[in-house]
Amino acid sequence: MRRGSKRAGVNLKRARTGKLPKIQQEHSHAAWKKVVFILALAGVIVLATGVIITIGPIPITIAEVYCTVIDQFVPGIFSIESMITTVVWQIRMPRIAGAILVGLGLGICGCVMQAVLKNPLASPFTLGISSGANFGVSLAAVFGITILGGPYFLVGNAFVFALLCSGVIIGLSGLKGATSETMVLAGIALNYLFQAMNQLFSYIASDEQRDVMRIWGMGSIGGLNWNSILVIAVVSMVCLPLLYSKAWDLNLMTVGDEAATSMGVNAGHVRIFVMVVSSLLVAALVAFVGVIGFIGLVAPHVARLILGSDHRYIIPAAGGLGAILFLFADVIAMNLFSPSTIPTGTVMSVIGVPFFLYLILRGRRKEYWS
């Protein structure tokens, strides 16, 4: 019994002398590196925005881009040609802002869904939420069944059916004996069901209707304007802080519901809260941009591979990585076969999958998949 208390005494004394043992220094060093990494991600996003906007038929310098953006919020500092303002702010910026917001939201939602469902395969796409939205669009396109009128009728349908899908998954968690595996399997099953329905619809659809479904199904941010971005931004600003506020509880939930409960976290409540909030955000995102499959699965994994599994770090990192991934995929989609564009979702899978395979096969954390 003396051995134990003596050791504690030694340790406290060491701390009091002000000089930390080597392992403690290493630990605080590692924590700093994580913060720096997240800040670097933010830096890359800002830089990439500046560079990407200059790409196009009308020549613009990077400095002009930043001046235009600042001018939108604090007018009068710089004098900018109205033509440049129009190109930067009205034509090119919405696409960039959309890519950042969608990538950020999908990355973070994938990250928190994986944590609460304790499953590395969980993502907005694999759980069928995107397919649900796609089904809503097909309903509108083929049968004219719409929930919202006006120009946003596709968006309304997509949103409602995305929520319907996650509603079923969340509803299952209330059943007796339902585990997080039940929820994941139900999501995957729903994904197949909606995909089958979509195929059925496209079979009976006219060419024109099939085009609407096909384009929407491939996912694109080309249709975004400042109004739709405002909607996405507002939903994000509500949902993302709510999700981040659960970072600590998510850490505990990855070691199991019973352990989490014993440390004071009601695992069931947190799971439902996180699923509801993230489903809302995902529904809003996919309603505007269509099926984007890859980010929600991969951005969180890349964040985990680099930063470990503390959600206070990997939630922002997954968001940042998602935004960067989407930005770069979109640049390639826009410019590779310019002037014709390829769907962003397609590009992302083509460049993202080899990169992802490289990361997981490099094997630094190979026990990850065991």
Added chain:
Amino acid sequence: MIVKLSVKGLHFSYGSAEILQDINLDIRDGQVVSIVGPNGSGKSTLIKCIDRILTPSEGEVVVDRQKVSGMKQMELARMIAYVPQNSLRVFPNTVFDVVLMGRRPHLGWREDARDEQKVWEVLGLLGIEDLALSLFTELSGGQQQKVLIARALAQETGVILLDEPTSNLDVWHQIDVMEILRTLVRSQDLTAIIAIHDLNMAARYSDTIIMMKSGKIFAAGRPEDVLTRENLASVYAIHARVRNYDGIPHVIPLKQIPRKRGRV
């Protein structure tokens, strides 16, 4: 002696099957208490009911004269810690992160220097500081068990519940874990309640043994009073010898008692 934890008329059932029936216990402060009994006798269920991981259908648990049923989960987590039998390994956590989780019931939004210091302190107490940055999943079974005990210590509770902490360990590590637990109970003013299969480990390291049979307490008391030939025969259905060595009863199992016909 102060009663640290008491269980009063506790019942628990899954559907129509009663798993625990009318459990009554008074556990004194500063004790190592082992719960023994055959598979399915309700050891783990009792431990989970005490920490309200499972909700009992009837009865009450009282810690430090406060009723558990009136507490929030977070308050309870400051009074009782739980070391699960196995930990989920979907995502890799470092040892430091795992132990820091134990600070959750004491945290505001951010951990402060005191929380980190506490983690280093318990890691030092168990002599596993050097593992702080290793991945939990890469450790051996014995090391993992120590990390989970460290997490429970970081929770700074008066009571620690352990669900079969030695079941996956070799003999050396079984003794290691039990020694650590006894040392901690003596030096850190703790009460440990351990569900355990190994009767000789329980006899050697416990102040009190609670023997369960089909959801009821069959016997409770000092090891030499509980681990008797007769009790082993009726609870485990085995013929056994019990030898005293160093004042500690040792169980030498001999053979099964044939079950009654009709029950295979």
